[in-house]
Amino acid sequence: MPAQPRCQVGKGAALSFPDEILRLVLINAHYERHVDELIELASRFATALSKAGIEYRIVGGLGVYLHVNEVDPIAARLTRDIDAAVSRADIERIAQVVRPFGLEFRHVAGVDMFVDAEQPTARRAVHLLCVREKVRPEYVEPVPGFSEAPAIHGLLVAPVADLVRMKLTSFRLKDKVHIQDLDGVGLITPEIEAQLPELLRQRLAEVRASD
Helix, strand or coil: CCCCEEEEEEEEEEEEEECCCCHHHHHHHHHHHHHHHHHHHHHHHHHHHHHCCCCEEHHHHHHHHHHHHCCCHHCCCCCCCCCEEEEEEHHHHHHHHHHCCCCEEEECCCEEECCCCCEEECCCEEEEEEECCCCCCCCCCCCCCCCCCCCCCEEEECCCHHHHHHHHCCCCHHHHHHHHHHHHHCCCCHHHHHCCHHHHHHHHHHHHHHH
């Protein structure tokens, strides 16, 4: 019997093609389960706020993922948790209205968040940012206010222009990657670029030059 084809997957390791296919299927299943869990948690949070008439916007990596996924699902890169922009004046009320939806308030390492009461971990949580406030004092831009937002999967997601400003403001490695994702599917239009202040336009150019 001829030897079964094998493929290298790591240093000193090899898997047969059936094993490699199984590995990829399991990775994909885990990925899809994580997406479903994030969307479900975000939906509970969003439903609670919408019923109470409280403004919010999904931002951060999940916001980027949802926009990119609408254009090209293959290019969408998943994030670990959920970031939501809210008004600071609403936080106390939010803590009350989300409780019946299985979410509890926590303040961990300087971050306000709502965790799943059944799985209270910062990795499975809605992290809060406050509109019109800087996330860090040294940031050049505050979190944008409540712009008109598209509904994606029933969630009010910050528009691409706002996400681009936020990602270029924080400008960590993962933010640069998110900028590449948005730009790669054509979501950063000339109109969005023209609205950026000079420093953020320079940062956008830097990301594009390194792509």
